[in-house]
Amino acid sequence: MDRKIISVINQKGGVGKTTTVINLAAGLSMKGKKILVIDLDPQGNATTGLGLSNMTSSDLTIYNVLNGNKKISEVIQSTSFENLHLITSNVDLSGLEVETAGDSRRAFKLKDELTAILNDSRPLYDYIIIDCPPSLSLLTIMALVASHALVVPLQTEFFALEGLTQLMKTIERIKSNLNTTLEIRGILLTMYDKRNKLSNEVESEARNYFKNKVYNTVVPRNVRLSEAPSHGVPVLIYDKVCPGSKAYFSFTEEFLNQDKPVESAA
Numbered sequence: 051m052d053r054k055i056i057s058v059i060n061q062k063g064g065v066g067k068t069t070t071v072i073n074l075a076a077g078l079s080m081k082g083k084k085i086l087v088i089d090l091d092p093q094g095n096a097t098t099g100l101g102l103s104n105m106t107s108s109d110l111t112i113y114n115v116l117n118g119n120k121k122i123s124e125v126i127q128s129t130s131f132e133n134l135h136l137i138t139s140n141v142d143l144s145g146l147e148v149e150t151a152g153d154s155r156r157a158f159k160l161k162d163e164l165t166a167i168l169n170d171s172r173p174l175y176d177y178i179i180i181d182c183p184p185s186l187s188l189l190t191i192m193a194l195v196a197s198h199a200l201v202v203p204l205q206t207e208f209f210a211l212e213g214l215t216q217l218m219k220t221i222e223r224i225k226s227n228l229n230t231t232l233e234i235r236g237i238l239l240t241m242y243d244k245r246n247k248l249s250n251e252v253e254s255e256a257r258n259y260f261k262n263k264v265y266n267t268v269v270p271r272n273v274r275l276s277e278a279p280s281h282g283v284p285v286l287i288y289d290k291v292c293p294g295s296k297a298y299f300s301f302t303e304e305f306l307n308q309d310k311p312v313e314s315a316a
């Protein structure tokens with residue numbers, strides 16, 4: 051089964067989605083994997099975090115693909131990082147939902163475009179990683195319909211698990227209607243503060259409930275992770291030995307191991 055299209059998703063804001071997209075993409079590309087990041091958030095944080103512009107002057111954006119003005123192959127841009135391509139976003143994307151209101155197939159638009167890339171005769175990408183906005187709007191539905199699997203960052207703080215219930219319901223609804231093979235690849239605990247008892251409690255609760263769906267790697271709260279985006283580089287390049295980088299390198303390994311064929315016992 052195909053596992054190439056991964057959405058990083060959580061409708062709660064500021065939980066580490068974009069940070070995870072940027073650094074998973076960077077980690078995988080450093081391992082020689084060919085990566086396409088799609089910024090599906092009108093905020094354009096993955097765009098700027100990878101060193102490109104989210105100004106509205108550009109029409110090389112995911113918005114122009116989703117509204118039918120461009121083909122997806124026309125808007126893929128290179129970044130200054132090897133093996134890492136990007137489709138940018140800007141605030142124009144926030145108009146999409148209203149502008150496409152009359153189109154009954156619009157939820158499938160992203161999937162249709164990505165299928166075209168994946169069916170290309172020579173495989174261009176090992177993984178396509180989608181950065182979702184903090185909502186359960188049309189954009190998120192498009193991502194859920196287009197994806198093979200999901201990575202859910204979970205901030206280790208109070209209320210974190212509450213929001214997950216609604217996300218799980220949405221995922222179930224999509225699975226029963228629009229994308230039956232969609233799976234949760236894993237839950238990544240983020241912004242962990244080991245001095246805070248609450249972080250520990252949320253971790254235990256998440257592991258009790260979601261069992262082995264929770265990655266072993268826990269991303270600590272680390273100021274280097276919040277500094278890197280203003281330099282337009284992944285933290286893995288900005289400061290490759292800081293605790294945040296160590297966590298994202300380790301997460302990259304765990305992510306890759308999920309796709310290793312299981313060795314036979316013989």
Ligand SMILES: Nc1ncnc2c1ncn2[C@@H]1O[C@H](COP(=O)(O)OP(=O)(O)OP(=O)(O)O)[C@@H](O)[C@H]1O
Binds near residue numbers: 069184269271277
């Ligand atoms: N582990 C961390 N330690 C410290 N700061 C972090 C960490 N992870 C992310 N941040 C910072 O917290 C803020 C929110 O992170 P991020 O943008 O990745 O979340 P998000 O879920 O994509 O947010 P949004 O919902 O707005 O898209 C950013 O300023 C980011 O740099």
Ligand SMILES: [Mg+2]
Binds near residue numbers: 069096182
């Ligand atoms: Mg974000």
